Amino acid sequence: MLLFFLFSSWNPFSGGGGESAGRRSQFPPKSLTSKKFSHSAQTSATPRHPIDPLTVGEIHRVRSILSSYEPFLGQFPAIQSMTIDEPDKSRVLGWQSGDPLPPRKAFVIGLLDNQSHLVTIDLESGRVETHEISSGSGYPMLTMEDVAAAVDAAVSYPGLEVSAAARGLSVANLSCISPSPGWFGPEEEGKRLLKVLCYSKQGTPNFYMRPLEGLVMTVDVDRREVIKFSDTGRGIPIPGGANTDYRFHPGPISMEQPQGPSFTVTDGHLVEWANWEFHLKADQRAGFIVSRVVVRDSETGDRRSVMYKGFPSELFVPYMDVDEAWYFKSYMDAGEFGMGATAMPLVPLNDCPRNAHYMDGVFVSADGRPFIQPNMICLFERYAGDSAWRHTELTVSAQLREARAKVTLVARMASSVGNYDYTIDWEFQTDGLIKITVALSGMLMVKATVHDNMNQIENQEETGPMVSENVIGVVHDHFITFHLDMDVDGPNNTFVKVNLVKEENLEGKTPRKSYLKPVRHVAKTEEDARVKLSLYNPSEFHVVNPSRRSRLGNPSGYKVVPEANAASLLDHSDPPQLRSAFTNNQIWVTPYNRSEQWAGGLLTYQSHGDDTLDVWSHRNREIEDKDVVLWYTLGFHHVPCQEDFPIMPTVAASFQLKPVNFFDRNPILRAHPVFEKDLPVCRPSESASAM
C-alpha cells in the first residue's frame, strides 16, 4: 500500500555507463555497476517468446533510441514505466515455438514537465511509432527516485526537526514513509503529491509500530517541496518498541521427517504438539471428537482453554429432484448412518502423508459387541511450503528479509457415506488458529435419462447437467453443522457481533465522505445470536470471556471466521428443511446443555424436526456470560459437471476459529526460520532411481 524510504542521504545512480544491470539487492539500484548481470536465463539477451519481457539489452536499446529522439533532446523524461509492448493477440496466438519472433516493441511512460508521455518504440527499426501526451487526469506510478527525492525534501523541512524534538527525538531517529495521497478534489490538482509520515526507529527494526502520530507532510514531488505540514499529535506518545522485533535469533521441517513427527499421543488419545494439547477420539456417530483443546500461552507458559468439545454434529444433503425416486433424498448422515461407522481405513501416502500416525475407532455392533474400525483417523504435521508470516524491507543501509515457514498439525478422517466421501480435517496452527475443512470426493448420486446428448433435452427439463451419456448429475446441497463448545479461558463466554457499520464523515473536516466503524453488539439471548451471513452487512463473530481481559483491557476471545459457504434455500415448511432446520442460519449460539449435542436431534432417523437446534434455540434462553455452544454450518451447492464423472475431484471448504485478543501479541513472533543445514539429506529410492 505504500512505499517507504529511509530519508538519510544517499547517492543515487552512482553507477557507470556500461551495458550491464544492477541487482535490486541494495538500494538504490546500482545500475550498470556490475559485470555479473546475467543472473539467470530469463534475464538473458535473447527473448524467446513474443510476450517475453524486455531483456537487459533491449532496455538499453530503448533508452538509446529515446535519447536521440528529437522531442527529448533538450530534456530526457523520467521513465515511469518501460515494458514490452506485446504483439497483437492474434499474432501471439498464431505464434508457434520455433517461429521467428514478431517485431519487438517497447511501451514507455515518461514524465516531463508534469506531462505523461506515452511512447511506443520499435526496437529493430529504432523508430518511435506512437507518441501521445496524456490529457486526462492521473499520473503514472511514481518512480523510486521520485519517492526518494520527495522524502528527502520532507526530512529536510525545518518543522520536522521541531516536531521530532517535541517528542524527544532528532530527525536521525526517524524512519519516514511516503504513502500516496489519493485524490480528493480540485485543491490537489495539477501537482504530483506525496504524503510523508514518520516513525521512530529507536530500539526496533519494526518502526511501523512506532508512529509519530498526527504528523503528516504533503510534498510536491516535482518541486521537491513540502507544501503542507501538519502536526496535531504532539500530545500522543510514540508507542514503545519492546516486543516489536520480528527478526530471527535460529529447526527443520519437510514432509520428510527422518526423525519422525514432533507430536506425541499419550494414552491413545492425548495429543500434544507445539503449543497445543487436545484429546482426540473416534466416535461412531460424529466420526471423531476433539475435546479439551488447550493452548499454551507463549508469554506466560500457561495452559489456556479454547474449546471443550468440537465435532460435526449433523449433515444435511438434499437433492433437488421431486420425482418419486428422488424426492426423499435429503440425508442426515451423522444421525442416520454415522460418520464414524462409515469411515474406512485411510489409505497411507494417498489419504495422509508419510509419517502420519493412525488411530483406530472402537465401535459397537448391534449385538452389543465391539468391533474395531482400524486406521480411521490420521494425525500428521503438514508443511505446504507457505509462510506463517513474512516481511521484507529495503533501506539505505540494509535489506531486512524475514519469513517463517508454516507447519501445522492435521487430524483427519474420511467417511464414505455410500457414494460420497467426506474428509474432515482439524488443522492446528502455531499462531492459535484452528482451521476446519470438509473435503468432498467420491461419486455423484446420478440419475439416468433417455437422452445421451444435451441437444435432446428441452428447456432444462432435467434436474441437473448431463455428465455422461444417459447420466444426469442431480443438483444437490451439502451442509455440515459443527458443534463447537467454546470455552475461551473458561466456560463462561459471551457471543459478540462486531458489526462493520458504514458511517458518514459528518464533521467533514476532511474530504473523505465515508468509512467503516466496528460496532460491538453483545448477544443477550439465543435470538441475538442467530446469524445469516451477508457480504453487505459484514460482521466478525467473537466468543469472548468477559471476565478475562488482556493486558490492554480487550476481552480474551476467539472468532469464527466463515470462508466459502452456501445457504439452504428450501422452504422452511418442506419436510427435509423442517428436519434440518439447524441449517436455517449459519451461526447459532446456545447455552450449554448436555442433551443438546446433535443438531438434528438425538434420534434423527425419520424424525419430524421436533428436536433440532432450531427448536432448542427458539426457547430464546439467555446466553450472556454463560457456558455457550457455538454452532457453525458449512454449506456447498453442487451443480455437477462432466469432470465429476466418474469420480469427483476433491472439493473443499473451510472455516476458522481464530484468536482475537486472546494472546497479548503475535504468539509466533519468536518462531525460528529454516536453514538448509537443518533439512534432511535425501536420495531417490531404488525404485525411483530405476525409472
Next chain:
Amino acid sequence: MLLFFLFSSWNPFSGGGGESAGRRSQFPPKSLTSKKFSHSAQTSATPRHPIDPLTVGEIHRVRSILSSYEPFLGQFPAIQSMTIDEPDKSRVLGWQSGDPLPPRKAFVIGLLDNQSHLVTIDLESGRVETHEISSGSGYPMLTMEDVAAAVDAAVSYPGLEVSAAARGLSVANLSCISPSPGWFGPEEEGKRLLKVLCYSKQGTPNFYMRPLEGLVMTVDVDRREVIKFSDTGRGIPIPGGANTDYRFHPGPISMEQPQGPSFTVTDGHLVEWANWEFHLKADQRAGFIVSRVVVRDSETGDRRSVMYKGFPSELFVPYMDVDEAWYFKSYMDAGEFGMGATAMPLVPLNDCPRNAHYMDGVFVSADGRPFIQPNMICLFERYAGDSAWRHTELTVSAQLREARAKVTLVARMASSVGNYDYTIDWEFQTDGLIKITVALSGMLMVKATVHDNMNQIENQEETGPMVSENVIGVVHDHFITFHLDMDVDGPNNTFVKVNLVKEENLEGKTPRKSYLKPVRHVAKTEEDARVKLSLYNPSEFHVVNPSRRSRLGNPSGYKVVPEANAASLLDHSDPPQLRSAFTNNQIWVTPYNRSEQWAGGLLTYQSHGDDTLDVWSHRNREIEDKDVVLWYTLGFHHVPCQEDFPIMPTVAASFQLKPVNFFDRNPILRAHPVFEKDLPVCRPSESASAM
C-alpha cells in the same frame, strides 16, 4: 449420505463369544473372532482420560450388564449406539492428569419393539442408572445389521427380478444401496423405513454411475418387508460402465525431491508441468503475469487454451479513519507503486520450499536503465498431504480403497508495499483447476493514541482496536482486482450465470415442497455481467465457448469460484471509491480491449476515477460470443487485533478458476497412487542429528 450394502447373501455375526474385537476390515464385522484385537494404544483396556471412549473391555462389560438387566431378560434390544457417557463438564474440567478417573459410565441406545430405549450404566457398580423410553419422533441411526436385513428383504422381492430382467439383467448383476427416507408426513409414521435403490455392477466397480433409474423399494426395516415397490424407469437405459473405473493400475512425491522438481522452465519463461503450460514473467506493475495458459487434454492429447493472460490489475486499500493524517489512506498499490517494483527477493526455505526455482525481474530505473529484482518469483511443486480424489467401498467380497495424493504447481511472489506484504500464488492443479491466493502479512498501519488501556477509551472513539499500549490498529480493507483474460478453447467466449433458483413442487406428485433449479442466463452486454455476490441468490459464473461443445453437447467452460470475500461499502461518491470503482462489483466482464488492462486506469496516481473498469463497463458493450475479459475482486475487511502486533500472522483468501464441462470426464482418473517404494530415502542432517 447413504449407506450401501451389496445384497448378496452373507452370514451375519458368525463369530464366537470370546472377549476380543474384530477389525472392520471385512464386512460384516466379525466380532469376537480374532485374538489380535489390541491394534494400538487407544484400543487398550485401560482408559486414561475421563472422556476416553469405551474400551473393548468396557464394551463387553456393558453388554454383560444389559444382558442381566431385568427388562431385557426376555428380549435383548438391538444396540443402536453405545458410547462413553462423559462425566459432567465440571468434573472433566477439574480433572488433572494423574487424578483417578471419575466413574466410567456408558450411554446406550437400544431398540426393542420399535421403541428407543435410552439407558445409562455405571460400569463399576454394574447398575443401570437411568432408563428412558423415547416418546418423541425419530429413531436412532440404523445399525449395519438393520440395513443389511432390509437390503436382503428388498433383493429377495420378486418384483426386482422382473425389473432387472426388463433391463436385461439378473439380480445377481445388481448392487443395491439403502438411503434414508427422510420424513414427509403422517403416512410414513410408526415404521422404520429404508429406501433401496439398485445399480448395475456389470463391467465396473463404480456402480454408482449405472443406476436402474426410477426403481425404488421402500422397506419396513423391522418387518424386513418391502411395503412399496415402484419402477417407473424401464424405458431409461442404464448408463454404460466404460471409463468409470477409478482403481489404480501404478510416481513419487514428497516436499523432498532428490531428483529435483518435475517442471521445466524453457527460455526463461515457458513453464511446463504435468498437463499445464504457460508463460510466466515478472512485471514492474503487476508483479507477475501469467500468459498463454494451455492445458493438455488427457483424452486427446490436444493443447487447449484456458486463458490468455492473468494478473493482479489493481489493489485498493482504504483505511477507515477520516482524520487529517488518515483520510487519504486509500492506496492503489499496483498503479501507484507497482507490485513488481516492491517485490523483494524471496527467502528460500521460508517463503518457498526446497527445490523451488527462482526467477528474477528485469525492471527499469527512472534514468531508463535496467535493474534486476533478483529471485522475486518462485516456482515449486506442492504436496500438502491431501488427496486429489478418493473413495472407499465396503462390500461382502472386497474392500475398495482408492485415493490419489494431490500435487500442484505454485508460482509465487511477495510484494512488500511498505508495511504490508502481499504474497500472490497461482496454483495449478492436475484436474484443470487454477487457484489464486492472496496472503497478507507484514505490519499494520497503526495509529498512536494517548491511551494505554481500552478502559480509557470512551464509546468506540478510536478507529480500531488497541493492539498494544498507545497503538490503535486502524480498521481497513484490502481489495485485489484480477484481470483474467479467459480464452476457453479460443478467444470468443460467453459469460453465463447459472442461477440456482428456488422452485415450488407445484405438480405435487410427491410430498417434497421445494427444490433448487439451475437456470442459465447468458450475459448479452456488460451490464448483465456485473455481479454482486449473494449467499441467498446463488449462482455459478461460467465463461464458456459457445462454439465448442463437449461429446455430450455441453459448452466447454471454466467457472470462477468465489471463496471468502468482502465487499467495499464506502460511498460511491467518496473519492477513494470513485477512483477504485472497479470494486463496486465482485465480477465484471468486458470485451477485450488492449488498452483496458489496469482496473484503476493506466495512469492511476492521483487519478479522478475517469478511466476505471467501472467507466469502461458503463459503455455497456456487447459481450456475447466475443473475446472477453473476466475481472474478479478479492476483498478483506481487517479489524486488527493484538495478535497482529508487531507483525501479522499470514491471512489468506482465494478464488478458483475451475473447468466445467471442459473435459469430457475427470481428467485425473488415471492418476497413479503413491507407494512407499517410490518415496525418497532420507536421513536427518548432521545439524539436526546433533540437536
